[in-house]
Every structure is written in C-alpha cells, then in structure tokens.
C-alpha cells in the first residue's frame with residue numbers, strides 16, 4: 001500500500017495569509033494544493049517559491065461561492081494527486097463592509113456561501129472520501145477553519161462577515177464530533193495582520209498594535225499554528241487564537257474604526 005498523502009489543500013493560497021501558510025507547510029515537508037480564484041499570477045509565484053523549497057505544488061481554481069464548489073475542488077484534488085489531501089485549510093474569505101443595521105440578504109448570502117457553507121462542505125467531502133478510500137490512522141486527516149479574533153471579541157461592524165465566521169466557529173465542535181474518528185476539525189483565529197478594506201496605512205500601523213503584546217502580529221506565526229494543528233493528532237474540536245492576545249482587548253467597533261484617522265466604512 002502506498003504511504004498516505006501529505007498534501008495540504010489551502011484555499012486562497014496565492015497571497016497574504018494563504019501564501020504564508022503554503023510556504024510554512026512546504027517548509028515543514030508538505031506538498032501543497034494551492035487554490036486561487038482571480039490571483040493566478042500570484043498563485044504561480046507562490047508555486048515557484050514552493051518548488052524552490054523542494055516541495056510539490058499544484059494549482060487549483062474555483063469560485064467558493066458556487067454551491068458545488070466543495071465537490072468540484074475535491075474532485076480536482078483526486079485528479080491531481082490521486083487521493084484526498086491529508087489536510088484542508090479553509091483560508092479564503094470574503095471581507096466586505098456592512099454593519100448590523102444595513103446588512104442585506106445579498107451580503108449575508110455571499111459571505112455565508114464562501115466563508116461558511118463551502119468550508120463546511122469541504123470538510124464533509126474530505127471525511128466522506130477518507131471513509132471510502134483511506135486506511136490511514138485515525139487523526140491523520142484534518143481540517144483547519146480559519147476564523148478571526150472578532151468571533152471571540154464581538155462588535156457589530158463587518159456584520160455579514162462576522163456572522164459567517166461565527167457560524168463557522170460554532171461548527172468546529174459539531175464537525176469534530178461528526179467527522180471523527182477519520183477527520184479532526186479545528187479552528188484558527190488570527191488577529192489583524194494585513195491592511196484591508198478602506199483602511200489607510202497610518203490607521204493600520206496604529207491598529208496592528210492594539211493587542212496585549214502592543215506589536216503587529218507576524219503572519220508567519222499564524223501560518224505555523226496551522227501547520228501545528230495539521231500535524232498534532234491530539235487536537236480536535238478546539239480553536240487556537242493566534243492574535244497577540246487581541247481578542248482580550250474589547251472595542252465597541254472594528255479596530256480600524258475605533259481609533260483615530262478613521263476610514264469610513
């Protein structure tokens with residue numbers, strides 16, 4: 001019997017945290033299925049960096065808002081590597097501004113589709129495939145749902161995004177129970193790492209220090225936390241908070257609106 005695959009599928013792996021995670025997994029000896037939607041050139045650059053580290057990389061594309069995205073992606077995995085990946089990191093995410101008073105059906109549905117439904121269905125599809133095909137030891141396969149410190153530190157800004165991540169966070173334990181013993185399911189909650197939305201650089205420079213350590217979060221540390229979850233078979237149904245303690249600094253609004261030089265949402 002061939003050895004079980006040590007491929008990781010990372011969604012939204014072309015840029016920012018996804019790219020950082022792809023490189024962290026490659027440095028730890030994993031091969032990487034690098035999913036992208038629009039960022040093809042960046043995905044090719046990430047693939048080149050992975051190859052330079054001596055690991056394999058395959059590019060995959062899908063719009064995660066499509067209802068059949070999960071089955072489509074898992075089928076692409078099987079076609080590319082001949083098996084289910086050992087780990088799926090649900091990193092890709094829509095982050096559009098709204099608040100609790102102006103959220104509309106379209107915004108809620110778009111965020112839920114890409115940030116909640118497809119990640120949950122990808123985990124289910126992985127478990128179904130592992131049950132059908134794999135003889136790997138229990139705990140070998142895992143799913144990491146990338147969340148946000150906001151789900152532990154609530155405010156009503158970015159309402160649709162927050163609701164989508166809250167639903168995913170509440171599903172971590174449910175899926176860990178339901179998909180055991182074949183697949184472990186964990187959450188990973190980063191804090192503010194990158195300039196997003198209407199944020200200015202000056203605002204980001206200040207906001208990124210609003211955490212217990214009073215210094216910016218290094219995305220490489222967050223990426224290494226994902227690798228740790230994927231490799232540690234004792235972890236299931238838990239969420240790691242990799243945020244310099246940002247979730248313990250409550251604010252009435254999203255940090256980018258709560259400090260001076262406020263951009264308008």
Ligand SMILES: NC(=O)c1ccc[n+]([C@@H]2O[C@H](COP(=O)([O-])OP(=O)(O)OC[C@H]3O[C@@H](n4cnc5c(N)ncnc54)[C@H](OP(=O)(O)O)[C@@H]3O)[C@@H](O)[C@H]2O)c1
Pocket residue numbers: 011012013014015016017018035036037038039040062063064065090091092093094095114146147148149189190191192193194195196
């Ligand atoms: N940025 C932060 O400071 C921060 C803070 C806390 C939590 N997080 C979480 O950490 C993760 C990574 O954050 P990030 O800022 O690096 O993410 P990002 O740049 O906002 O988005 C990552 C990728 O998601 C992909 N994506 C979005 N909608 C998609 C769709 N419908 N179908 C397919 N792909 C889609 C895009 O791929 P293409 O470019 O290829 O289209 C995009 O490059 C997210 O889950 C986010 O919620 C981020």
